[in-house]
Amino acid sequence: MEAFTIGRNEKNHLALNHKTVSGVHAEVEISNDFKSFLLKDLDSSNGTRVNGRRIVTKNLQKKDKIEFGEEKVLGKDLISQVEKYVLKNRQDFSEEFGNLRSVEKNFKTKRDSIRKYFKLQSLGIRILITAFVIVLINVLKIEREIKTILTISAGLMGTVLATLSASEKKQNERLEELQDEFYLNFLCPKCKMDLSKRSWNYWKNQEKCPKCKCDWVAP
Numbered sequence: 001m002e003a004f005t006i007g008r009n010e011k012n013h014l015a016l017n018h019k020t021v022s023g024v025h026a027e028v029e030i031s032n033d034f035k036s037f038l039l040k041d042l043d044s045s046n047g048t049r050v051n052g053r054r055i056v057t058k059n060l061q062k063k064d065k066i067e068f069g070e071e072k073v074l075g076k077d078l079i080s081q082v083e084k085y086v087l088k089n090r091q092d093f094s095e096e097f098g099n100l101r102s103v104e105k106n107f108k109t110k111r112d113s114i115r116k117y118f119k120l121q122s123l124g125i126r127i128l129i130t131a132f133v134i135v136l137i138n139v140l141k142i143e144r145e146i147k148t149i150l151t152i153s154a155g156l157m158g159t160v161l162a163t164l165s166a167s168e169k170k171q172n173e174r175l176e177e178l179q180d181e182f183y184l185n186f187l188c189p190k191c192k193m194d195l196s197k198r199s200w201n202y203w204k205n206q207e208k209c210p211k212c213k214c215d216w217v218a219p
Contacts, residue, residue: 001089004028004037004082006068007044013085014078020046020069028060028082034090036060037082044069087190090214096189097203097216104200107182114174190214 005012007025016025022044029038037060041048046069050058058064060082064075186196191212195203207217 001030001034001086003040004030004085006078007042014073014081016068016071016073018069018071021071022046022069025068028078030082030086034086037079039066039078046070050075090190092215093189093209094215094217100186100189100195100203101200103182103185107178107186110178111175114171114178188212188214 004014005024005027006014006016007023008016008018008021009023012024022042024042025044026039026041026048029040031037039048039050039055039058039060041056047054049055049067050064052065060075060079062076062079064078066073066075066078183194183196187194188209188211191209191214193209193211204217208215
């Protein structure tokens with residue numbers, strides 16, 4: 001990718017209108033993996049300083065304090081500008097798109113695990129209810145104890161039903177949280193279009209994002 005240029009001329013990717021800034025003062029070289037950035041001074045008249053020291057080249061860090069002549073720029077702001085430039089001009093996002101397959105797989109695994117856990121919990125409670133009813137039917141043959149048994153039964157059944165209701169509510173809450181997390185992460189790596197309505201395999205077969213047209217599968 002073409003380097004990100006900095007200088008007084010308006011054609012630079014970052015134009016700094018200050019008399020101490022050269023026309024094309026410096027540039028940022030972008031690594032092949034788009035994850036690191038090298039700042040280079042281009043023989044400017046007043047030099048480039050990073051954290052008070054004049055440099056020829058320097059790997060950019062967010063904590064850096066940069067001076068192009070007398071014009072000051074924070075490292076985090078320059079990196080942000082370069083990242084926007086990369087995002088706009090980059091075409092191949094096949095690696096990032098490939099990572100979305102794991103996002104989808106992890107979501108389905110967690111979703112199925114939650115459903116299985118609460119299904120087993122609900123089944124266990126229902127088995128206890130069935131066993132209790134069977135015992136109750138047998139015990140009710142003793143008429144003098146009916147009133148006491150019915151009182152105990154009513155309280156126990158209420159507790160069991162409340163537990164079932166709370167269990168279902170908790171399951172729905174956890175599934176909603178998981179779904180929201182999936183929505184936030186299953187996006188086009190360039191334009192952030194929501195992809196959650198279709199499977200990863202479906203989007204893979206499209207090869208490109210229908211919105212921004214970036215490549216999802218390297219040609």
